[in-house]
Amino acid sequence: MDQVPRLGYGLGLRPVYYEEIFETSPPVDWFEIISENYMIPGGRPLAMLDRVRADYPIVMHGVSMSLASTDPLDFDYLEELKELARRVEPAWISDHLAWTGVHGLNLHDLLPIPLTREALDHVVERIGRVQDYLGRRLVVENASTYVAFAGAEMAEWEFVAEMAERADCLLLLDVNNVFVASVNHGFDPHAYIDAIPPRRVAQFHMAGHTDKGTHRIDTHDQPVCEEVWRLYERARRRCGDVAAMIERDDNFPPFSELLAELQRMRDIDASLAAQTPRSAA
């Protein structure tokens, strides 16, 4: 398997923070962009991206690949993605285990899939074709879901693990999404983390969500909650030194609050490292 770069601690690149990033050169190891926001002809977004890229590694994270859709793969989209990748030279490209529409429509949402053999075969085949076209291994993220479909033939973590092995792709383990799905569908999030093949994991996502009482919604508009921080520790113990980042997409706090969340990540990792006995030389 290709060596995955150990990028360290990152943040989602959002326009509201451009100026602060340029003025302060914050202690962030890398940034993740939403690919579609930069798949445009020109102007400020691409100019800002070029400036950030001059100083930081970038990861491209998409929301429209629609890997699980039964529509044909959109090769025009993939070509635009490839073109952006030529400009950005990202450490990797990721998208979601989800579908965004069928019959030529795009609902601009990450829609849930049934956990069936049919869906697994379908997704594995499409990831393979995407990887062939992009000429690189894809990183696939577990999405938050609010419904589970009847007739499931496996648990989500079994689906994800088998998908990664069969498609020979990498994984973006969204720790918050694991937690949100565990509450919404009543499973043990530890079982999920413990079933993920560590050597496949390229990246962690951490984010906040909204508690609606009976269910949680992945809103990215809150600080990371304590339960998710605890789950992060477990994921870190299992997967080791993979790149990790905070996603924030709404209710934007001062940049310093995001840096504080990154620092908490670093502190947790330092504490875990201190607990791990060194192997003999």
Place this chain on the structure above:
Amino acid sequence: MKLGELQSAFQAAIIAGDETEAQVVNQIVPKEDESRETLFGVYVHAYLLRHGDYLEEDYPALRGYLGDRSFRSLIKAYVAAHPSRNRSARWFTTRLPDFLRESARWRANARAIGLAELERALTDAFDAADAPAEDIGALARRAPEEWPRLCFSFSPSLHVLQVAAGTLDAYAVATDETIDAKKKAIKPPADDRLEAVAVWRSNLELAYRGLEDDEHLALQEARAGKSFGDICQLVAFQKAEQPAEERLAQFLVNWFSEGMVSAVTVAD
């Protein structure tokens, strides 16, 4: 249910705004503390909210002008008529001015259509292809005998619109945060007169301004590839009281200094 059938039914119910659609709800695993309709409703309700957010972001002045209630009604109608076929939400909003013009409910509201066209042009200019602005020195470097044959290329971000008279004023009011929302919703009568507006991007910053009739004509002709000499003749026909070369030279200085021009060439 096969994967394709499930996706078709799931999507159709979301677009219909129906979280009780039995074919879909029956496929959802029941949860002890919450109804299946509520859980499916997370997707159903987010659909309209999300698309409304895209439209609000791209058309803030139109929203200010129409008022929240009327704008929500417009969102609902537009989303129903034009579900997104775009990979990026960026392009989903772009047909709104055309929808207003084609819709029986809004087609008579020239002010709303004008605001929507102006805001679409601003969005399009924002991320249009890059082209470095040409310095006005490019003109000085041309020999006087070449001037009649000079042709101009413009920034890909430049849009020239003709919208209902008063649209620029209405835009200024609608985007002024110090003006009460209720006053923004007052609809000044829109007459049949039109005003020309240029929208472009200079040094990554958006710019727009109104154009007098002769400048509008000159700019349109210049964008169509007409030479300085040809445009002078047209402007002379429009406005006899000032020498056409002088008037057009003023326009050129403005176009260069404002970053609209990207290249100067000499026609064969």
